[in-house]
Amino acid sequence: MRWLHKLFAKPQPEFAVRLWLTGEGKFADLADRVQLDSHSGVYPLVVFHFPATGDRLIQTLQDRGVTYRLIEAFRDIEAGGVDRWRRVADVLIFNSDLLPRSANEQDAPAGKGDSLPGVSVHVGEHYPLAHRDRSVLALDRVWPMPMQFTCYAAMDDPLIERFVSPRFRRVLGWLGVTPDECLDDPRLTKAIRRAQQDLETKVINEYPCDSCEQWFRRNLPA
Numbered sequence: 001m002r003w004l005h006k007l008f009a010k011p012q013p014e015f016a017v018r019l020w021l022t023g024e025g026k027f028a029d030l031a032d033r034v035q036l037d038s039h040s041g042v043y044p045l046v047v048f049h050f051p052a053t054g055d056r057l058i059q060t061l062q063d064r065g066v067t068y069r070l071i072e073a074f075r076d077i078e079a080g081g082v083d084r085w086r087r088v089a090d091v092l093i094f095n096s097d098l099l100p101r102s103a104n105e106q107d108a109p110a111g112k113g114d115s116l117p118g119v120s121v122h123v124g125e126h127y128p129l130a131h132r133d134r135s136v137l138a139l140d141r142v143w144p145m146p147m148q149f150t151c152y153a154a155m156d157d158p159l160i161e162r163f164v165s166p167r168f169r170r171v172l173g174w175l176g177v178t179p180d181e182c183l184d185d186p187r188l189t190k191a192i193r194r195a196q197q198d199l200e201t202k203v204i205n206e207y208p209c210d211s212c213e214q215w216f217r218r219n220l221p222a
Contacts, residue, residue: 013137013140013147013149014137014149014189015123015133015137015149015150015151015189016148016149016150016151016184017150017151017152017153017184017186017188017189017192018150018151018152018153018182018183018184019153019154019155019160019182019183019184019188020152020153020154020155020182020183021154021155021156021181022154022155022156023056023154023156023157025154025182026124026152026153026154026157027056027057027060027124027152028060029152029182030046030057030060030122030124030152031060031061031063031064031066033120033122033150034046034061034066034090034091034122035064035066037120038066038090038091041117041118042117042118042119042120042148043082043085043086043091043117043118043119043120044090044091044119044120044121044122045077045091045092045093045094045119045120045121045122046061046068046091046092046093046094046122046123046124047093047094047095047096047121047122047123047124047136048093048094048095048096048123048124048125049095049096049097049123049124049125049126049127049132049212050125050209050210050211050212050214050215051095051210051211052210052211052212053124053125053211053212054070054093054095054124056124057093057124058070058093061091061093066090066091067089067090067091068089068090068091068092068093069088069089069091069092069093070093070094071092071093071094071098072094072098073098074094074098074099074100077092077094082116082117082119082145083117096123096127096132096135096136097132099135099136099138099139100135100138116144116145116146117145118145118146118147118148119143119145119146119147119148120147120148120150121136121139121147121148121149121150122150122152123136123149123150123151123152124152125151125152125153125157125159125212126151126153126157126159126160126192126196127159127196128158128159128196128199128203128212128215128216128219129196129199129200129203129206130193130196130197130200133151133196136149137149153188153192157212158212158213158215158216159192159195159196159212160192162195162199163191163192163194163195199220202220203219203220206219207219
């Protein structure tokens with residue numbers, strides 16, 4: 001009856017991608033949206049893949065006066081609900097490496113409670129390989145509250161630089177796109193996924209790194 005499950009299973013969640021010309025615009029946008037969530041009743045979670053990105057996110061939130069808690073174990077998030085999280089800090093921040101990667105995509109999705117407060121997950125970057133992005137999206141399957149996922153990218157991110165052609169950059173210039181404008185074309189998600197799939201065919205033994213730049217140097221030295 002697996003076909004029946006597939007017929008009625010809800011669609012897998014996906015990231016809304018917000019692309020900026022520079023990392024500065026990306027991090028400022030993330031902080032803006034975190035603050036908007038805090039004032040609108042939606043609880044924001046902030047996720048990073050590399051420690052260097054986490055440091056940048058923390059500094060940006062500190063500059064805004066946002067109270068945060070850096071989580072060091074997944075059980076500290078899993079054990080709490082949104083009301084408890086609010087008592088801890090305006091926002092919880094954690095490395096995606098804390099998330100379990102054993103979620104079975106064939107399992108039935110968790111039911112969502114419409115009466116529960118919503119959670120908005122803000123991810124400071126895409127990981128070069130798709131498995132870490134999937135571990136973030138898997139939260140939608142194991143937590144009962146309504147969830148939204150947004151990933152922030154910049155033209156100078158090492159991953160984005162791999163598939164954004166010089167021609168596309170010239171087109172943005174011709175269109176007059178400025179550093180304070182955001183691109184959120186849904187086609188970006190497909191382009192990023194294709195780039196990740198291409199990288200997965202080239203990386204055999206993955207080495208952990210502190211930054212995305214270091215990841216490309218160590219894992220794709222050619």
